[in-house]
Amino acid sequence: MTTSQMSTTTDTTHAVLSQDGAKISYLSMGSGPSVLVLPGALSMAADYAAFASALAEHFTVHIIERRGRGLSSPQGDDYSILKEREDVLALQQETGASLLVGHSFGGLVALEVARNNPLLTKIAVYEPGVSIDGSIPMHWMPGYEKKLAEKNYLDAFVEFSLAVGPERARNTSPWLMKLLLPLFLNSHERKLMLGLLPENLREHQEVARLDSSYENYREIPADVLLMYGGKSNVTWVDMSMERLAAVLPRSETKEFPKLDHFGIDKRAPREVAKAVSVYFLK
Numbered sequence: 349m350t351t352s353q354m355s356t357t358t359d360t361t362h363a364v365l366s367q368d369g370a371k372i373s374y375l376s377m378g379s380g381p382s383v384l385v386l387p388g389a390l391s392m393a394a395d396y397a398a399f400a401s402a403l404a405e406h407f408t409v410h411i412i413e414r415r416g417r418g419l420s421s422p423q424g425d426d427y428s429i430l431k432e433r434e435d436v437l438a439l440q441q442e443t444g445a446s447l448l449v450g451h452s453f454g455g456l457v458a459l460e461v462a463r464n465n466p467l468l469t470k471i472a473v474y475e476p477g478v479s480i481d482g483s484i485p486m487h488w489m490p491g492y493e494k495k496l497a498e499k500n501y502l503d504a505f506v507e508f509s510l511a512v513g514p515e516r517a518r519n520t521s522p523w524l525m526k527l528l529l530p531l532f533l534n535s536h537e538r539k540l541m542l543g544l545l546p547e548n549l550r551e552h553q554e555v556a557r558l559d560s561s562y563e564n565y566r567e568i569p570a571d572v573l574l575m576y577g578g579k580s581n582v583t584w585v586d587m588s589m590e591r592l593a594a595v596l597p598r599s600e601t602k603e604f605p606k607l608d609h610f611g612i613d614k615r616a617p618r619e620v621a622k623a624v625s626v627y628f629l630k
Contacts, residue, residue, distance in 0.1 A: 359397070362410075363419065364442045367434040370421035373413040374439055378404025382445035383628070384436060385411040388452030388613070389477070389548050390541045392417050395613050396451075402621035403449075406629060410443055412436065414454070416547035423547055429554045432457045440467065447628050448570075451612050453477045453551050456558070459592075463567040472573040472624045474612040475585050478592065479559040483584035485511045486556045493549060501542045502526060508548065514581040514608070562591050572599040573627045575620065577607035585609070600627070 359377040366372050375393045377400055385396050385403075393411040400409040415435060416423040424431070436457060439445070448471040450458025455476025462468050477484060488511035495504035506525045510518060520528070529538065574592055576585050593601055602623055604611050612620045 359400075361419070364438050366421075366431070366438045368424075368431065370415065370424070370431070370435070371419070372415070372421070372435045372438060373419035375400070375411045375413070376408065377401060378406075378408045380407040381447060381628075382443040383407045383409050383447040383449060384439055384443070384445045385409060386436065386448070386450040386454030386457050387411065387414060388454045389551050390544050391451075391454075391613065392540060392544075396617070399612055399617035399621050402618040403625060406625050407447070408443075410439060410445065412439055414457075416550075417544065423550055427550050429457060429460055429558065433461050436461045437465075447471070449473070449624060450476060452609065453555065456555065459565050459568065460558075462570050462572070463564060464569070466569055468570040470571045470573070470628055471568075472575060472627060474575040474620065475577065475580060475609055476574075476588065476592070477555050478562050478588040479555050479584065480562060480587050480591055481560055483587050484552075484555055484559075486552065487511065489549065489552065489556075492545075496545055496549065501545055502529075504545055505529075505542060508545075512582075515583070516581060562588070563595055565592060566595050566597065568596060570598075572596050573624065574599055574601045575612070575623065576601075576603055577609060577611045577615075578603050578605035579608045582609065602627075 359375055361375055363371050363373045385400055387393060387396055393413040396411050400411050403409050413420045446467060446469045448458050448468055451474045455473035456478055458471055458473050459476055462471050488507050492504045492507050506522050574589055576589050589601055593599055607615050
């Protein structure tokens, strides 16, 4: 069965080879113009199934399983966002997609992929991980890396969460955060996230390396929808939205007043998918 023959209720796993020979898995559903979806850090393709399913009412949706996850190849010792870019370009060539959606770190990858890429006509990013003058905190990395080496995965996750989470959570003590985690994440979610902690470190090292390089996004010829949640409560989001709107040649900004950073995958995937569909279809 080809991608175009799939119904919106069917999802199928495929794979494509990236430039360096890495196997990149992806999940496909729907019919219509092809859209690529790029998950964020500590996330898997399956986390975006509800969003993709809603989008699949109008499009063929391909959710990439980024390196280091599921059936895709490991990140590798030479990992960088350039590898992520190559992976997405391989999938774009395979599917003929001209539409792209990225969330958080996946949003940063989407912006990098869109630079000087005339084959992309429209992209939508939900709170892309664009750091400006150190706006996305990185002070947590040494302690996090040390805890990973000691196999104290839960402590490492707490260190990361407290550093980059909403302002209201920053003053929570680590022991209390550990107690509260089951209220926010079920056991399956915790297991998946803890398994992605090394990948999360490498990805945030790339966020740090690209700090304040947002001027490069003047090179994006595609129309861009900048999305953010009104309840995200993290200072870097407001700054990145403002600067990106200023440098992107063609962009629109959309706020979801009742949503936070996880609006697209956890809180209200259908609401966000509807906004993306409207933008892509007009």
